[in-house]
Amino acid sequence: MRQLKEAVVATVNQSPLARFLRKILPYRLWVQMGFLLVWLDPLGLRIHTLCGPVFHCYACPLALFGCPIGVIAQFTALHLFPYFAVGILVTVGIFIGSLVCGWMCPFGLLQDVAAKVPTPRFKIPRVLGYFRYVMLLGTVIAVPYFFGEGHPLFICRLCPAGGIEKALPDVVSAAIAGRTIPWPNAIKITVILVFIVAIFFTIRPWCRILCPLGAIFGFFNRFSLFTLDLQEHQCTQCGRCRILCSYGIRPDKTPNADHCIRCLECTQCGPAALNAATLLDDSPHKDDDH
Amino acid sequence: MKTLRIKIVFVLAFMGVGLMAYGLKFHTQPVFSEHNDKGLATPEPRLMKEVSIGGLKRTEDGRLQLTYTGKPPEACPT
Numbered sequence: 001m002r003q004l005k006e007a008v009v010a011t012v013n014q015s016p017l018a019r020f021l022r023k024i025l026p027y028r029l030w031v032q033m034g035f036l037l038v039w040l041d042p043l044g045l046r047i048h049t050l051c052g053p054v055f056h057c058y059a060c061p062l063a064l065f066g067c068p069i070g071v072i073a074q075f076t077a078l079h080l081f082p083y084f085a086v087g088i089l090v091t092v093g094i095f096i097g098s099l100v101c102g103w104m105c106p107f108g109l110l111q112d113v114a115a116k117v118p119t120p121r122f123k124i125p126r127v128l129g130y131f132r133y134v135m136l137l138g139t140v141i142a143v144p145y146f147f148g149e150g151h152p153l154f155i156c157r158l159c160p161a162g163g164i165e166k167a168l169p170d171v172v173s174a175a176i177a178g179r180t181i182p183w184p185n186a187i188k189i190t191v192i193l194v195f196i197v198a199i200f201f202t203i204r205p206w207c208r209i210l211c212p213l214g215a216i217f218g219f220f221n222r223f224s225l226f227t228l229d230l231q232e233h234q235c236t237q238c239g240r241c242r243i244l245c246s247y248g249i250r251p252d253k254t255p256n257a258d259h260c261i262r263c264l265e266c267t268q269c270g271p272a273a274l275n276a277a278t279l280l281d282d283s284p285h286k287d288d289d290h
Numbered sequence: 291m292k293t294l295r296i297k298i299v300f301v302l303a304f305m306g307v308g309l310m311a312y313g314l315k316f317h318t319q320p321v322f323s324e325h326n327d328k329g330l331a332t333p334e335p336r337l338m339k340e341v342s343i344g345g346l347k348r349t350e351d352g353r354l355q356l357t358y359t360g361k362p363p364e365a366c367p368t
Binding site for chain 2: 045047050051059060061063066067070071074075076079080082083084086087088089090091092093094095125148149154156162166223224225242279280
């Protein structure tokens with residue numbers, strides 16, 4: 001009874017942001033679809049003179065902005081510094097971190113939709129999440145810088161987003177029209193097939209193991225203005241947050257872990273100990289650093 | 291600690307916006323083409339557009355050159 005009372009008090013004391021996010025949390029998929037509508041460029045503007053903050057291949061005929069990872073890799077291959085692309089990632093990252101991954105990214109949405117299919121799901125060891133940094137430093141920075149964009153390990157040559165959004169539709173449309181089929185190379189075909197199989201048997205495999213953009217936003221989770229606030233005095237160590245988390249994170253220990261995509265499911269834990277907040281919010285534990 | 295984090299947020303946000311503004315407004319690179327040996331100062335947004343279609347390469351003498359003449363390619367070859 002005391003715990004219930006404390007949970008009610010905690011809920012009432014939440015910041016407006018926390019209350020708002022708690023309200024729209026059941027509709028996260030719809031929010032993602034709303035953003036998808038924006039990224040799919042319904043007005044045909046094709047503003048590829050800028051890049052967006054999400055993973056969406058600029059080769060796709062339905063892409064409003066350029067892909068920041070593609071731009072960074074291509075600029076690195078040309079030995080140029082991508083000021084705008086780095087600037088937008090730093091700016092978005094420092095404000096909201098990987099909230100982009102959980103709520104805005106179209107490639108994350110694709111995997112979330114596949115996760116609705118009732119198939120057996122295999123757990124991914126959390127340590128594999130560090131491979132995203134290997135991808136970032138290897139295929140986006142080192143390989144382009146030293147070997148150029150022609151190397152088979154150049155990110156765009158491996159990226160399943162390009163495969164699914166451009167190569168696959170090209171193959172299908174050529175086959176339907178009876179034209180010569182523009183087959184992608186063997187590596188790309190393998191990546192596409194592995195990705196398609198993987199999204200039905202584990203949750204967000206690309207985001208959790210390989211996504212270089214997720215690595216950047218995840219890195220900002222520890223510093224970002226938007227934060228997951230753990231009220232330790234509210235936490236009953238019931239472990240429900242760990243059950244709610246599909247990504248193997250322990251929100252009661254590291255609420256702002258770099259592996260987190262900030263889907264905010266853990267904020268639904270019974271005692272309301274985890275809340276979406278900003279660093280500017282007044283908190284009873286304002287000197288805590290989670 | 292929280293105050294330090296807020297300071298970090300504002301310093302990095304300032305840096306990020308600064309980088310974006312510099313890229314959009316001031317960063318240019320000379321780009322050469324078959325018809326242009328002098329190099330046209332090309333702003334970063336245009337460079338982003340070109341790399342998104344595989345329209346730029348670095349030549350052996352270190353110059354940035356357009357990979358096409360006339361109609362630009364539809365999409366990046368990768």
